[in-house]
Amino acid sequence: MATIRDVAKHAGVSVATVSRVLNNNGYVNDETRKKVMSSIERLEYQPNELARSLYKRSSKMIGLIVPDIMNPFFPELARAVEDIATRKEYTFVLCNSDDQLVKEQKYFNVLKQKYVDGFIVVTSTLTAEHTNGMNVPIVALDRPIAKHIPSFMVDNYEGAKIAVQHLLDNGCKKIAHIRGPEQVYNAKLRLQGYIDTVSHYPWFNENLIVTGNYNLSLAKEVAIKLLKNNPDVDGIFAGNDVMAIGVIKAAEELGINVPNQLAIVGFDGISLGETTSPTLTTIQQPIYEMGSKATELLIKIIEKDRTLQDDLHVQYPAKLLKRQSTQRKA
């Protein structure tokens, strides 16, 4: 690989001049510029980004920390982040935290040693305590971290209300909720939306709320238990789509017809919901949009863009996506 020195020699100028034409800064005579340009071409010179980064203290890399890329919610997010990052000439590093604080911190450390420029983080464990003092821009996604850290989220509370209201509108007489993990903030908000929509009904009671793990198998398990204990439940709002599919599976196993005997609504709007039978009614999050906007903001912060807005907590409206799991033929 040719270095800037080789180019300088070849063009008969100093490295400073080459650097100037490379970065398009400082004056340089048109003639010399051309000479340098042609030397660059001849030698197929590509600047060493590492050397650049070392000097600039910035690596043009951003990290995306998600709980687990195998959870179908995240690939779309990752894709959005990568698309924007690449467009802005940043390199994108994917990190799976498994929702463990230690892993998150390890990634922060490792990448900071490489002068990473910023992070987009989906976390339930990281708090202001951890992020303060870590001298690098952070944007939160899907789950908030602290007031002073920008965040991009869907309106989880309203989304949940819409979901449950949709079940009521469909004639459901007793609606249960499978909530997400205790420590996940958006799970709390969705639960609250459920409670606030149904708590004044006479049939409502605490046993209608069971806890899942945002994954399929556990949701299926608890759904089976729930449906056995409460045979009159005719509507379930699941905390996310994956769990909703677990509920579909549970109903299947119990010989309960969806949607006629049991209507189901999920949350997220991942494409998985289109592949099931019946297809899944859900609350759609603008996943790609959130990912790309978060990335754009992060890069603005990194580059100290003047057009930065003050409102750094963006909340997207939740949208009901009606599909078969709530389309009763009755």
Add this chain to the structure above:
Amino acid sequence: MATIRDVAKHAGVSVATVSRVLNNNGYVNDETRKKVMSSIERLEYQPNELARSLYKRSSKMIGLIVPDIMNPFFPELARAVEDIATRKEYTFVLCNSDDQLVKEQKYFNVLKQKYVDGFIVVTSTLTAEHTNGMNVPIVALDRPIAKHIPSFMVDNYEGAKIAVQHLLDNGCKKIAHIRGPEQVYNAKLRLQGYIDTVSHYPWFNENLIVTGNYNLSLAKEVAIKLLKNNPDVDGIFAGNDVMAIGVIKAAEELGINVPNQLAIVGFDGISLGETTSPTLTTIQQPIYEMGSKATELLIKIIEKDRTLQDDLHVQYPAKLLKRQSTQRKA
């Protein structure tokens, strides 16, 4: 952030000494070592990896190039690569190529400028022509690149034969195939497996082979057409699971019962296949295993490990995973 110079000053030694204890090489007195260690702790010193990389001409980064992380086959692969990379203290960069040569090449370039140490690549467009001259270790996954580039693949041909044989064993009298994209090598192998299993049957004809794109919607479309034109088809082998689900959807739309009127087998073994109704019979690839072994090999090559074997083309056996889409109740 403290630098090596700060540590040296604090410990009253030279930077060379600090470097020696850091890298555990060269002689250093036990006393001085302890002093240095404690200074490192006191100052919370973390070496700057970029500076290191610049000198070493190696960044401890590997790139994973896949067509599209949103395709459910790849998250598991990515996860495997990341797990191993992290364990071996490498950082992992995810790149989506959309199966476009230019994007692949762009990533190669960008990352090489950062002294990336190697690549794991899933590609249909990259050939020896492109990889020669690019002076960095490469391992191919899922699809071969050239004889001199190590590769990890499942036995696509045998897998296809097993799939089709399974349909025959289930009593299917006319089996069609939805093949993957023309340019994808594994699609060719799977097609060949199909052909070699059924070509001697009197019912076999070319119209039973239609081309999909490894995605759901097109597969569904062509499946509908196929089933309308050939109402007597009672078995379909789809080139991958996603397309197989498209076939399930197609059957649903046409009011064809799966598996009783139509048995379906996919290929890949992604978890998506467990969420459908009926669940999908498929040929399982050891995705995580392939990803992790490929990563381990890549790192061995990078580190010039002596235990390197000669056999650099690993082929995993394909395994039939029987689920509902072929369990006839007849």
Add this chain to the structure above:
DNA sequence: GTGAAAGCGCTAACAG
């Protein structure tokens, strides 16, 4: 055993 110094490849004063 330890330190001084050169250099990885690049950028940015500072002179001229």
Add this chain to the structure above:
DNA sequence: CTGTTAGCGCTTTCAC
């Protein structure tokens, strides 16, 4: 307009 030079933070000869 252009060249010289001093770093960015680290590793590694080469002396002592």
